[in-house]
Amino acid sequence: xxxxxxxxxxxCAEGRAANLPCNHSTISGNEYVYWYRQIxxxxxQYIIHGLKNNETNEMxxxxxxxxxxxxxxxxxxxxxxxxxxxxxxxxxxxxxxxxGKLIFGQGTELSVKP
Amino acid sequence: xxxxxxSSRYLVKRTGEKVFLECVQDMxxxxxxxxxxxxxxxxxLIYFSYDVKMKEKGDIPEGYSVSREKKERFSLILESASxxxxxxxxxxxxxxxxxxxxxxxxxx
Numbered sequence: 001x002x003x004x005x006x007x008x009x010x011x012c013a014e015g016r017a018a019n020l021p022c023n024h025s026t027i028s029g030n031e032y033v034y035w036y037r038q039i040x041x042x043x044x045q046y047i048i049h050g051l052k053n054n055e056t057n058e059m060x061x062x063x064x065x066x067x068x069x070x071x072x073x074x075x076x077x078x079x080x081x082x083x084x085x086x087x088x089x090x091x092x093x094x095x096x097x098x099x100g101k102l103i104f105g106q107g108t109e110l111s112v113k114p
Numbered sequence: 115x116x117x118x119x120x121s122s123r124y125l126v127k128r129t130g131e132k133v134f135l136e137c138v139q140d141m142x143x144x145x146x147x148x149x150x151x152x153x154x155x156x157x158x159l160i161y162f163s164y165d166v167k168m169k170e171k172g173d174i175p176e177g178y179s180v181s182r183e184k185k186e187r188f189s190l191i192l193e194s195a196s197x198x199x200x201x202x203x204x205x206x207x208x209x210x211x212x213x214x215x216x217x218x219x220x221x222x
Contacts, residue, residue, distance in 0.1 A: 034211075036211075041216070041218070042215055042216065043118075043204050043206075043213030043214050043215050043216045044157075044204070044206075044211075044213045045213070046211060046212065046213075102147075102157070102159075102206075102211060104149075104151075104156040104157035105156055106154075106156055107156075
């Protein structure tokens with residue numbers, strides 16, 4: 001199973017872009033990179049995922065390097081409500097190839113400050 | 115949007131009790147998962163199910179069992195609760211892995 005490495009914490013000023021890095025140097029060719037966040041005492045919330053191309057949705061952008069060994073989640077205009085723990089996860093294909101187990105690391109605690 | 119509902123947000127049980135944690139999804143997802151989350155350990159997979167009456171052990175199945183009698187419902191059972199099972203329990207479903215709000219279980 002590929003492992004991910006993230007900085008334990010980051011600060012960001014409200015209104016500025018938050019760039020959260022993730023290393024996944026042992027990722028396999030068919031594994032996706034998923035990002036989730038978890039606000040205190042709630043279940044994780046899906047943000048975005050990608051395989052090799054950059055992706056964007058209403059919440060965030062995902063930039064994956066060409067060698068796929070690292071990625072960056074970008075929150076373009078961070079707000080106080082974006083304060084949360086952000087998890088970068090590599091999706092492992094399960095033996096029945098129906099979905100896949102998610103291996104959560106420790107994540108990055110993002111603090112958005114006024 | 116897929117909704118995953120866990121029956122209780124907070125639960126306090128006594129050591130030795132049999133505990134049932136319920137999870138219900140409102141979409142036709144085949145895969146459902148039970149995780150527990152502990153400080154410093156992240157999320158760990160307990161069990162998952164890929165179809166009705168089918169189940170597979172995750173990384174930490176000891177002390178737990180599961181039941182999937184209907185596609186929309188996946189139950190986690192603590193046969194005899196112990197204090198080291200005090201944790202946040204999270205249910206999730208396939209396709210983007212929508213999570214429930216979690217059940218914070220305290221065993222005293």
